[in-house]
Amino acid sequence: MKVCFYMRDFLATALCKATRTALRITKRGGTALPGRLAMKVSPEILKKLGKDVEVLLVTGTNGKTTSARMLEQAFVDTDKSYFSNKSGSNLIQGITSDFAVNTTFFGKSNKKYAVIECDEAASKEVIRLVKPKVILVTNVFRDQLDRFGEITHTLENIYTGLSNAPDATICLNADCSLTSSLAKRLPNKICFYGVDVPLYEKPAQEVSDALHCIECKNEYKYTYKTYGHLGGFYCENCGYKRQKCNVSVCDVLEQTPDYSRVIMNCNGEKNEVKINLPAGYNIYNAAGSIAALTAMGFSFDEAKSAIENFECGFGRMEKFDLGDKDMRMILIKNPAGCNQVLNYISSFDDKFAFALCINDKIADGTDISWLYDVDFEKLTSFGDRLSNIYISGSRCYDMALRLKYAGISEDKMKILPDFDELIGALTSQSCPVVIVPTYTAMLEFRSKLLKKLGGKEFWR
């Protein structure tokens, strides 16, 4: 079907570009407003702007940004003409804005490809409009229940999005019974990826977001578990089970605080891959990214190279050099992600300081009840390795109360609502620091920290 570029599309594009430039000049860094204005003038502008672009889209609860950075690296390494919505705005307004910037005023794309990270709810419309070539779905966990209501609602949002791109190749996490249930509902070519072996010796105690079979509601059994509800699930009643993967991690050779080394099985061929970020959930992100990149047309070697060289997204295991020690910033958004952070830091041998920054703005999730679904009790097993716990953010008192109930002594907790004070306290630590913020806390803290240390703002 021919997609025509009309006068209002020209105006919408022009308005978007102008607003964005104005915001940059005034150093406001807004990403949503330009797109929102463009959509007011031409509601389907994203369809017009995306018509010439081959899109690789990633959605799901956890791992979108890190996966997008892995995917993007392959385009960088092979010198392809592409753009990505790096500014972290993954709703339709921000995505529209990024497309407009990479299109001429007359709707011709300057770039051949796009790597797009897309929010689960936004994927309903975005996928319909940009018609991606490949879609990567990372996983489905309880997250932002103030937005989604229930976990099945998140899944349905993703299904609606996927059903609008029948020609796309869809890469699904085989270990997630929720995600992989999408396969039989869609006519698309499906590529399954996963992890064939357990990841942690003593994983955090977690609530399961998928206890009962999505087909027949019988309780799932597992041949092995990796984390959360992920693993080798099967239903004894109806036979729904984890599918065989096209791409999977069949062995984990090494997990360190800085990276992991695994054996990746890609369509029968096994190769060692070093993943440039630590922690079990990045092993999943790597497997998913290799599946998506090979589906997009990259060779296995090109995909492997991307995983080994990519740069993390802001606050996603990001390292800051504080002179005599490092600070690792790890974004948290929901119980699954936070439990994985706890699993990751439990592997540290040396003493470290820990900071939790909990905000409750819309992007953080306005209901902080989820803190009680995180196994913070695990922190009591760290003994002397954990020097101090700093607590900050608008909901710092709720966080401190959660830790009190987890068995952490109030003496070990230092509540510092003000970020400048927190930066002062953390930079004066003698041991490495791990800081774990929610999304808006991450942006604010990171911005203040970089002003002190010198570095790029997130939207540049």
Next chain:
Amino acid sequence: MKVNICHLYPDILNLYGDSGNILCMTHRLKERNIDFSVTPVSVGSSIDFSAFDLFFIGGGQDFEQKLLLDDLKSTGKAVGIIDAVENNKVFLCICGGFQMMGKYYVAPDGQKSDFLGAVDFYTLGGKKRMTGNYIFDCTEENGGHRIVGFENHAGKTYLGKNVAPLGKIVCGYGNNGEDKTEGVRYKNLFGTYCHGPLLPKNPGLCDEILLTAIKQKDSSFTLSPIDDTLENMAHDAAVKMFLK
């Protein structure tokens, strides 16, 4: 003195961190050197209601609701719960757990589901979700505590004529967004839409519920005060942020 708590369906009705209420209760009992037990009871099991002093049911998804209703009938838990409520056993029911105690639920498409009928109220599934931080004041009967928490429900609950609410809405929607009632207090059943979770930063209500259970066994028992500095800081900070 020993308080025996029964946690119903902890593996399914656990969607909004409501198990934090169990943590709060056990913490406050421990601080006072009061012995306690927490027994999880889920699908397929029946309950000896006389063995417990307090029953807790959290919130969950529509996805598992039919599974639960079938289980409640087939294991005899439904009949047991109705009897236990009438015999003044203490229940704390949150959100989905609260709705289930009512007579019925009507979905937006008109489909009616019979619920337990332990208390005279019903719920209508609304199209608009009532979500956000909210504040309500418990009635005098419930200690008059100011409660701050988070609600997230599409169901609109309407209490029967002779059924009292747990509290009155100060800001937010509450049971139905219309009559300013929040939750229910029927005999010793406390029902509410409040997440947060409910009890950690509302320690006064937690003690109210615990004492109600304890007094069924020893009517002269009192709870000694404990250090609630952090609880009160969290409570007051939240009220300050959300009071409109």
